[in-house]
Amino acid sequence: MKAVTRRSALAVSALILGAAGAAYGPAALSAGQSASATTASTTSIPAADKNFAMKAAEGGMGEVELGKLVQSKAQSDQVKSFAERMVKDHSAAGDKLKDVASKDGLQLPSKMDSSSQKLMDKLQKLSGADFDKAYMNAMVTDHQKDIKEFEHESKSGRNSDLKQFATDTLPTLREHLSLAQQAKTAAMNEARSSSMQKQASSSSTSTNKMQ
Numbered sequence: 001m002k003a004v005t006r007r008s009a010l011a012v013s014a015l016i017l018g019a020a021g022a023a024y025g026p027a028a029l030s031a032g033q034s035a036s037a038t039t040a041s042t043t044s045i046p047a048a049d050k051n052f053a054m055k056a057a058e059g060g061m062g063e064v065e066l067g068k069l070v071q072s073k074a075q076s077d078q079v080k081s082f083a084e085r086m087v088k089d090h091s092a093a094g095d096k097l098k099d100v101a102s103k104d105g106l107q108l109p110s111k112m113d114s115s116s117q118k119l120m121d122k123l124q125k126l127s128g129a130d131f132d133k134a135y136m137n138a139m140v141t142d143h144q145k146d147i148k149e150f151e152h153e154s155k156s157g158r159n160s161d162l163k164q165f166a167t168d169t170l171p172t173l174r175e176h177l178s179l180a181q182q183a184k185t186a187a188m189n190e191a192r193s194s195s196m197q198k199q200a201s202s203s204s205t206s207t208n209k210m211q
Contacts, residue, residue: 045104049159052149052166057097057108059146062116063090069123070135076190079132082139082183089176093169100161129191136184143177 045053067086074080101108112120119138126134150166150173157163 045106045162046158049153049157049162050106052153052157053097053101053106053162054109055113055149056166057094057101058111058113059116059142060090060094060097061109062112062119063087063142064094065112066116066120066123066135069120070131073123073127074132074135075128076132076183076187078183078186079136082136082179085176085179086139089172093172096168097165100165104159104161129187129194132187133184133191136180136187139180140177140184143173143180147173147177 063086067083067090070083071080071087074083098108100106119135123131123135147170150170153163153166154170157166
């Protein structure tokens with residue numbers, strides 16, 4: 001009887017352990033592995049790559065929001081066309097960067113960078129040719145800086161996903177710079193023409209008063 005009782009107790013213990021294994025075995029192990037993989041993925045991204053991703057995300061959002069403002073406020077059709085291109089291309093690049101960040105467990109910022117916000121505040125106080133010129137001056141400078149940062153990530157990045165993103169985006173940024181330089185020239189010419197018209201109008205008014 002004692003032998004039977006001991007054997008029964010062992011059987012019950014085995015059943016309990018088996019149930020625990022079913023409840024906490026494969027499923028729990030899978031969840032734990034998933035969490036560990038995400039943590040490892042995030043922590044494995046080098047600081048320089050993370051910094052690049054953060055700046056690219058913030059700058060891209062800034063280009064989109066500025067582009068929307070310029071589309072509704074610019075005087076030059078060429079400047080408006082450039083702004084439309086900024087909204088389209090940087091929205092697409094932002095979506096690609098989000099996919100990369102999601103894959104690598106990286107949390108991106110949700111608003112534009114401070115320099116874009118300062119430019120936004122400045123542009124909202126301007127109008128006409130002065131508005132167009134200020135925007136295009138900023139776009140040439142910004143894209144020159146962006147190209148350098150993306151070239152560095154493309155050559156020296158250690159995270160393969162972010163490095164590929166930089167490489168794939170560079171041709172578009174270089175095209176943006178070329179378009180920005182052309183639109184800047186057009187904006188400056190319009191600003192010069194507008195200034196000459198104002199001077200001519202002022203001179204004409206003064207002459208009429210004297211007569």
